[in-house]
Amino acid sequence: MSRTRIKICGLTRPDDVRAAVDAGADAIGLVFYPPSPRHVELAQAATLAALIPPFVTTVGLFVNADEAQVRRVLDAVPLQLLQFHGDESEAECARFGRPWIKAARMRPGVDLLEFAACHPGARGILVDAFVDGYGGGGKVFDWSLIPDGFDRPLVLSGGLTPDNVSEAVRRVRPWAVDVSSGVESAKGIKDARLITAFIAGVRNADG
Numbered sequence: 766m767s768r769t770r771i772k773i774c775g776l777t778r779p780d781d782v783r784a785a786v787d788a789g790a791d792a793i794g795l796v797f798y799p800p801s802p803r804h805v806e807l808a809q810a811a812t813l814a815a816l817i818p819p820f821v822t823t824v825g826l827f828v829n830a831d832e833a834q835v836r837r838v839l840d841a842v843p844l845q846l847l848q849f850h851g852d853e854s855e856a857e858c859a860r861f862g863r864p865w866i867k868a869a870r871m872r873p874g875v876d877l878l879e880f881a882a883c884h885p886g887a888r889g890i891l892v893d894a895f896v897d898g899y900g901g902g903g904k905v906f907d908w909s910l911i912p913d914g915f916d917r918p919l920v921l922s923g924g925l926t927p928d929n930v931s932e933a934v935r936r937v938r939p940w941a942v943d944v945s946s947g948v949e950s951a952k953g954i955k956d957a958r959l960i961t962a963f964i965a966g967v968r969n970a971d972g
Protein backbone atom coordinates (compact mmCIF):
# COMPACT_ATOMS: atom_id res chain seq x y z
CA MET A 766 0.00 0.00 0.00
CA SER A 767 1.40 3.43 -0.91
CA ARG A 768 1.76 6.12 1.71
CA THR A 769 -1.15 8.50 2.12
CA ARG A 770 -0.40 11.90 0.62
CA ILE A 771 -0.92 14.91 2.87
CA LYS A 772 -2.09 18.37 1.90
CA ILE A 773 -2.06 21.23 4.38
CA CYS A 774 -4.49 23.90 3.20
CA GLY A 775 -5.09 27.57 3.87
CA LEU A 776 -1.59 28.77 4.71
CA THR A 777 -1.06 32.50 4.96
CA ARG A 778 2.39 32.93 6.57
CA PRO A 779 5.93 31.99 5.46
CA ASP A 780 6.68 30.29 8.78
CA ASP A 781 3.65 28.05 8.32
CA VAL A 782 4.81 27.01 4.85
CA ARG A 783 8.26 26.19 6.22
CA ALA A 784 6.72 24.23 9.10
CA ALA A 785 4.48 22.19 6.79
CA VAL A 786 7.31 21.42 4.36
CA ASP A 787 9.72 20.51 7.18
CA ALA A 788 7.10 18.23 8.73
CA GLY A 789 6.74 16.32 5.46
CA ALA A 790 3.63 17.71 3.76
CA ASP A 791 3.21 16.64 0.13
CA ALA A 792 1.12 19.65 -0.88
CA ILE A 793 0.45 23.18 0.28
CA GLY A 794 -2.92 24.81 -0.41
CA LEU A 795 -3.34 28.53 -1.02
CA VAL A 796 -6.90 29.87 -0.80
CA PHE A 797 -7.98 32.42 -3.42
CA TYR A 798 -11.46 33.12 -2.11
CA PRO A 799 -11.80 36.63 -0.67
CA PRO A 800 -14.57 35.82 1.86
CA SER A 801 -12.29 33.25 3.53
CA PRO A 802 -10.13 34.26 6.51
CA ARG A 803 -7.42 32.20 4.74
CA HIS A 804 -7.59 34.17 1.49
CA VAL A 805 -4.18 35.27 0.19
CA GLU A 806 -3.49 38.26 -2.03
CA LEU A 807 -1.37 37.76 -5.16
CA ALA A 808 1.91 39.13 -3.81
CA GLN A 809 1.52 37.21 -0.56
CA ALA A 810 0.75 34.02 -2.49
CA ALA A 811 3.79 34.49 -4.73
CA THR A 812 5.99 34.89 -1.65
CA LEU A 813 4.59 31.73 -0.09
CA ALA A 814 4.84 29.72 -3.32
CA ALA A 815 8.50 30.69 -3.70
CA LEU A 816 9.22 28.87 -0.42
CA ILE A 817 7.84 25.56 -1.64
CA PRO A 818 10.61 23.19 -2.79
CA PRO A 819 10.56 20.75 -5.71
CA PHE A 820 8.33 17.72 -5.31
CA VAL A 821 5.98 19.49 -2.94
CA THR A 822 2.86 20.50 -4.87
CA THR A 823 1.54 24.06 -4.78
CA VAL A 824 -2.26 23.97 -4.96
CA GLY A 825 -4.53 26.94 -5.64
CA LEU A 826 -8.06 26.75 -4.24
CA PHE A 827 -10.92 28.60 -5.92
CA VAL A 828 -14.64 28.87 -5.21
CA ASN A 829 -16.82 29.86 -8.17
CA ALA A 830 -14.13 32.30 -9.33
CA ASP A 831 -14.60 33.94 -12.69
CA GLU A 832 -12.18 33.01 -15.44
CA ALA A 833 -10.31 36.30 -15.35
CA GLN A 834 -9.65 36.00 -11.63
CA VAL A 835 -8.16 32.53 -12.00
CA ARG A 836 -6.01 33.69 -14.92
CA ARG A 837 -4.71 36.64 -12.88
CA VAL A 838 -3.62 34.20 -10.17
CA LEU A 839 -2.03 31.82 -12.68
CA ASP A 840 -0.03 34.69 -14.17
CA ALA A 841 1.37 35.65 -10.77
CA VAL A 842 1.71 32.42 -8.80
CA PRO A 843 3.32 29.12 -9.93
CA LEU A 844 0.45 26.75 -9.15
CA GLN A 845 0.84 23.09 -10.12
CA LEU A 846 -2.67 21.95 -9.28
CA LEU A 847 -6.02 23.74 -9.12
CA GLN A 848 -8.66 22.83 -6.55
CA PHE A 849 -12.21 23.84 -7.46
CA HIS A 850 -14.24 23.95 -4.28
CA GLY A 851 -17.49 25.49 -5.47
CA ASP A 852 -20.12 24.63 -8.06
CA GLU A 853 -17.82 24.75 -11.11
CA SER A 854 -18.76 22.65 -14.15
CA GLU A 855 -16.34 20.29 -15.87
CA ALA A 856 -15.82 22.84 -18.66
CA GLU A 857 -15.10 25.63 -16.17
CA CYS A 858 -12.46 23.47 -14.47
CA ALA A 859 -10.88 22.33 -17.74
CA ARG A 860 -10.45 25.71 -19.44
CA PHE A 861 -7.10 26.57 -17.78
CA GLY A 862 -5.17 23.62 -19.17
CA ARG A 863 -3.85 22.74 -15.70
CA PRO A 864 -4.44 19.60 -13.68
CA TRP A 865 -7.26 20.01 -11.19
CA ILE A 866 -9.18 18.28 -8.43
CA LYS A 867 -12.86 18.87 -7.71
CA ALA A 868 -14.43 19.10 -4.28
CA ALA A 869 -17.67 17.30 -3.48
CA ARG A 870 -19.57 18.79 -0.56
CA MET A 871 -20.81 15.74 1.27
CA ARG A 872 -24.11 15.41 3.05
CA PRO A 873 -26.83 12.76 3.07
CA GLY A 874 -28.25 12.31 -0.42
CA VAL A 875 -25.05 13.15 -2.30
CA ASP A 876 -24.20 10.37 -4.77
CA LEU A 877 -20.42 10.45 -5.07
CA LEU A 878 -20.36 8.12 -8.08
CA GLU A 879 -22.71 10.44 -9.97
CA PHE A 880 -20.68 13.46 -8.88
CA ALA A 881 -17.43 11.87 -10.05
CA ALA A 882 -18.99 10.91 -13.38
CA CYS A 883 -19.81 14.59 -13.97
CA HIS A 884 -16.11 15.46 -13.48
CA PRO A 885 -14.22 12.93 -15.63
CA GLY A 886 -11.22 15.22 -16.15
CA ALA A 887 -10.50 15.80 -12.47
CA ARG A 888 -7.24 14.16 -11.34
CA GLY A 889 -8.96 13.39 -8.05
CA ILE A 890 -12.13 13.96 -6.09
CA LEU A 891 -11.85 15.78 -2.78
CA VAL A 892 -14.62 15.01 -0.33
CA ASP A 893 -15.40 17.66 2.27
CA ALA A 894 -18.29 18.21 4.66
CA PHE A 895 -21.09 20.41 3.39
CA VAL A 896 -20.83 23.70 5.31
CA ASP A 897 -22.07 27.22 4.77
CA GLY A 898 -19.22 29.16 3.18
CA TYR A 899 -18.04 26.16 1.12
CA GLY A 900 -15.14 24.79 3.16
CA GLY A 901 -12.54 24.97 5.85
CA GLY A 902 -15.33 24.49 8.38
CA GLY A 903 -13.73 21.84 10.54
CA LYS A 904 -16.77 19.58 10.21
CA VAL A 905 -16.60 15.80 9.80
CA PHE A 906 -19.09 14.13 7.45
CA ASP A 907 -20.36 10.57 7.47
CA TRP A 908 -17.55 8.62 5.80
CA SER A 909 -19.97 5.82 4.96
CA LEU A 910 -21.28 8.12 2.18
CA ILE A 911 -18.10 7.19 0.28
CA PRO A 912 -18.94 4.12 -1.82
CA ASP A 913 -16.83 1.01 -1.30
CA GLY A 914 -14.36 0.57 -4.13
CA PHE A 915 -14.55 4.21 -5.26
CA ASP A 916 -12.10 4.07 -8.14
CA ARG A 917 -10.81 7.63 -8.46
CA PRO A 918 -8.00 9.16 -6.37
CA LEU A 919 -9.87 10.26 -3.25
CA VAL A 920 -8.78 13.19 -1.11
CA LEU A 921 -10.44 12.97 2.29
CA SER A 922 -11.05 16.22 4.14
CA GLY A 923 -13.51 17.81 6.52
CA GLY A 924 -12.80 18.15 10.22
CA LEU A 925 -9.65 16.04 10.24
CA THR A 926 -7.40 16.60 13.25
CA PRO A 927 -4.34 15.00 14.83
CA ASP A 928 -6.79 13.05 17.02
CA ASN A 929 -9.01 11.54 14.33
CA VAL A 930 -6.80 11.29 11.25
CA SER A 931 -5.42 7.82 12.05
CA GLU A 932 -8.92 6.41 12.32
CA ALA A 933 -9.94 8.24 9.12
CA VAL A 934 -7.04 6.79 7.13
CA ARG A 935 -7.63 3.28 8.48
CA ARG A 936 -11.36 3.39 7.71
CA VAL A 937 -11.39 5.18 4.35
CA ARG A 938 -7.92 4.39 2.93
CA PRO A 939 -7.91 7.57 0.81
CA TRP A 940 -5.24 8.51 -1.70
CA ALA A 941 -4.64 11.69 0.30
CA VAL A 942 -5.90 13.68 3.26
CA ASP A 943 -6.41 17.42 3.41
CA VAL A 944 -6.58 19.53 6.56
CA SER A 945 -6.99 23.19 7.38
CA SER A 946 -8.69 24.14 10.63
CA GLY A 947 -7.53 21.00 12.45
CA VAL A 948 -3.94 22.25 12.44
CA GLU A 949 -4.70 25.88 13.32
CA SER A 950 -4.42 27.92 16.49
CA ALA A 951 -6.64 30.61 14.89
CA LYS A 952 -8.21 30.94 11.44
CA GLY A 953 -5.42 31.12 8.88
CA ILE A 954 -2.72 30.67 11.54
CA LYS A 955 -1.18 27.22 11.48
CA ASP A 956 0.42 25.56 14.52
CA ALA A 957 3.67 23.70 13.77
CA ARG A 958 3.12 21.19 16.57
CA LEU A 959 -0.36 20.34 15.29
CA ILE A 960 0.96 19.91 11.75
CA THR A 961 3.67 17.54 13.02
CA ALA A 962 1.14 15.59 15.11
CA PHE A 963 -1.26 15.38 12.15
CA ILE A 964 1.41 13.98 9.83
CA ALA A 965 2.52 11.51 12.51
CA GLY A 966 -1.09 10.36 12.80
CA VAL A 967 -1.27 9.67 9.07
CA ARG A 968 2.03 7.79 9.08
CA ASN A 969 0.93 5.76 12.09
CA ALA A 970 -2.14 4.60 10.16
CA ASP A 971 -0.07 3.91 7.05
CA GLY A 972 1.89 1.36 9.11
Ligand SMILES: O=C(O)c1ccccc1NCC(=O)[C@H](O)[C@H](O)COP(=O)(O)O
Nearest residue numbers: 774801900901902903923924944945946
Ligand atom coordinates in the same frame (compact mmCIF):
# COMPACT_ATOMS: atom_id res chain seq x y z
O1 LIG B 1 -10.30 27.34 4.08
C1 LIG B 1 -11.27 28.01 3.74
O2 LIG B 1 -11.58 29.05 4.34
C2 LIG B 1 -12.11 27.58 2.58
C3 LIG B 1 -13.06 28.44 2.10
C4 LIG B 1 -13.87 28.05 1.05
C5 LIG B 1 -13.70 26.82 0.49
C6 LIG B 1 -12.74 25.94 0.95
C7 LIG B 1 -11.95 26.32 2.01
N1 LIG B 1 -11.02 25.48 2.51
C8 LIG B 1 -10.91 24.14 2.07
C9 LIG B 1 -9.93 23.39 2.86
O3 LIG B 1 -9.11 23.94 3.51
C10 LIG B 1 -9.92 21.94 2.82
O4 LIG B 1 -9.86 21.52 1.48
C11 LIG B 1 -11.10 21.31 3.49
O5 LIG B 1 -12.24 22.08 3.37
C12 LIG B 1 -10.83 20.96 4.92
O6 LIG B 1 -11.05 21.97 5.80
P1 LIG B 1 -11.11 21.65 7.36
O7 LIG B 1 -12.40 20.98 7.66
O8 LIG B 1 -11.01 22.99 8.02
O9 LIG B 1 -9.91 20.81 7.69
